[in-house]
Each structure stands twice: as C-alpha cells, then as structure tokens.
Amino acid sequence: MKKLITVLFLIIGLVSFGQTTANPDIVCINATGEQYFVTNTPTSTYQWTITGGGGVLQTGQGTSLITVDWGSTPGLYPNAVTVVETTASGCVGSPVTLDVQVLELTLQPVSSFCLTDPTYTLSANISGGTFSGTGVIGNDFDPATAGVGTHVITYSFNGCTTTTNITVNSLPVTGPIQHY
C-alpha cells in the first residue's frame, strides 16, 4: 500500500511539473511553435523575453506557457529564453533563464556510386545521430543493397533532421565483341 502511494505521488509529480529540460536546450533551425513553460501559479503573471537565435515569441506572453519560432542562424545563445514572474501582490521574482542551441545538421557531400562500389561511411557535422534510408546499415551506405536509383538518406539528431540524395548508377552493359 505504501509503495502504491509512493508511485501515485511520483506520477502526480511528473504530470504536475512535466519534464525537465537540459540546459542548453537544443532546437532545430527554423523550428516553429516550440513550447516553453514554467510551473504555473494561477495568480502570477509571467514576462518572457527571447533573445538571439532569431527567436520570436509567438503566443502566450503573460502566461506560464509560450510558443517560439526560431530563426535560421545556428549557434549557442546564452539566456535566450528568460522569464520573470510577478505575483498578484506585485512582487517580482528573479529571472529564470535557459540557454538555447540552435542546431543545423549537415551531411558530408556524397558523390554517386556504382552498384559494385564498396560500402561508404556516412558522416554529419554533429555525430551521435541516426542515419536511415534504403541501403543504410548503421552509419554505412551500401550501394549494392540500395540498388540502382536515387535514394533519400536521412540523418536525425535530437529531433532535427536533414536529408541528402545518393545516386547509385548501374554497371555498363557491354555487348559481345564483333569482327567486321
């Protein structure tokens, strides 16, 4: 019974306070509608400030939940999100800030392959993500597995994605040797 109560409190706590965001927070370039929030005190108001990263506060000023659109310039932006709480009696709290890393993923350019070429190790500007697509095995691209044609390769990291096309060309078909 005691364990059950503990679990219930844990669940209620998670629902009430939500996830905890690591600092810096990582967002993708040109991300839209990104939601930021603090634990709401119904009688308080919240003044948010967005600085750097091309961030624009879209909705929610004055409340505990806002949406932000981020820009196209990657980089680390210290204190990019700031909130100051004011109580019903007009008392102003200390600013709470969050650094934001605006992330742009890029894949190393890949030339076309022939069907019989050996596997090729894919790489991106930020490691640790996941490659996917036809012919992708782990971090490698295998032309033979992919087959002839143009294939879309996707790289994902921390909710951001980027894609590139890889073409696998067929082998030449040479006819029999003729004698004039």
Next chain:
Amino acid sequence: MKKLLFIFILLFSINSFSQCVGNQTSTITPAGPYLPGDIVTVNYTLHSFTQINVNWIHAFEINLGPGWLQNTIITSGNPGNPGGSMGAWIWDNQHTFPSGLNFGPGWRFVHAVVTDWGTNSTGPFNISFTVTVKQTCTAEDLSVAITVYGDCQTGGWFNGACCNDPAYNIYQGNVQVAPIVTSNINHY
C-alpha cells in the same frame, strides 16, 4: 499648586531621576508572524504612573515599524483618566510639543487649564487599536512599541524627572514574505 509641590520635592531631592512609568503589559492578537494584509489588535495597559517631582503623564505615542500601514490605525477608546485632571485625551497623528518633541501618532492629554500639562491621573491607562500589515514584497520591520511621555518631556513642566522612560516593546518581527520560486524553464 503644582509649582509648590515641585519646590517641596526639589528641596528634598527625592528620586529626581527615577522612572515614572510603572508596570506595563500588552497583548497582540493574533500572534505573529504576520503576512501582508494581516490585521492585528494591540491592547496595552500602563498599570501605574508615579508622579515623581509632579511630573504628570502627558502622552502615549504608538511607534510602528514601516511594515505597518500607519494610516490604518483604528483606536478603541481613549486611555482613560481615572482621578485625573480636567481635560481630555485626543488622538493626534502628529503634534509638536513646546519642547520641540515631534509626537505622533498617539494619544495626548490636553489639560483644561494649562494645555501643555498632562493629567494628574496615576492610572491605570488602557490603549487598544488595530493596525494592518502593509502589502509589501520585502520583509519590512513590524515592530510595535509605545512610548509614554510625562509633561517634563513635552515641555509643560521642567523638573527633569521621568525624562528617560524607555519605549515599551510590544512586538518585534518582520513581514513574512513568501519567496517567489519560479520553476526552471521547460521545453515540450
């Protein structure tokens, strides 16, 4: 008559620098600590006032820390004047006595014959009032004290006695201000 008494006492030099204020008691309800907007009731009694060198009681000054809303004081009756001189207690938010003493807020006695004299009463005297804690964001001082003045301090009488009665402390504390704890910023 008062001057004759003064001369008599001066000749014998009895207790010329003793305190006139006797036993003092008080209550403050509800008990602290206090939050912004709280209303408290203060009851104070001076059980006796000894008229050393014919020094008569003249005023009760209410000393409030800046955490109180001074303009919310609501008094309940005057201190009383059992067996005292003709005259009346009046409430004053500010009054400058002949001695230059800047008084207020509080009760001061206006003698019917010589306005700068106090009253011949020896008490007991009771004071009751309510006052409200200021809406504030800082832990401001909420001290409450009462200072009793004889007419030697106010300048109506000049015999040097009872000019050092200390203020009587009723409450010491600060406004309890809840800290504003904003959670970390989270990103869905």
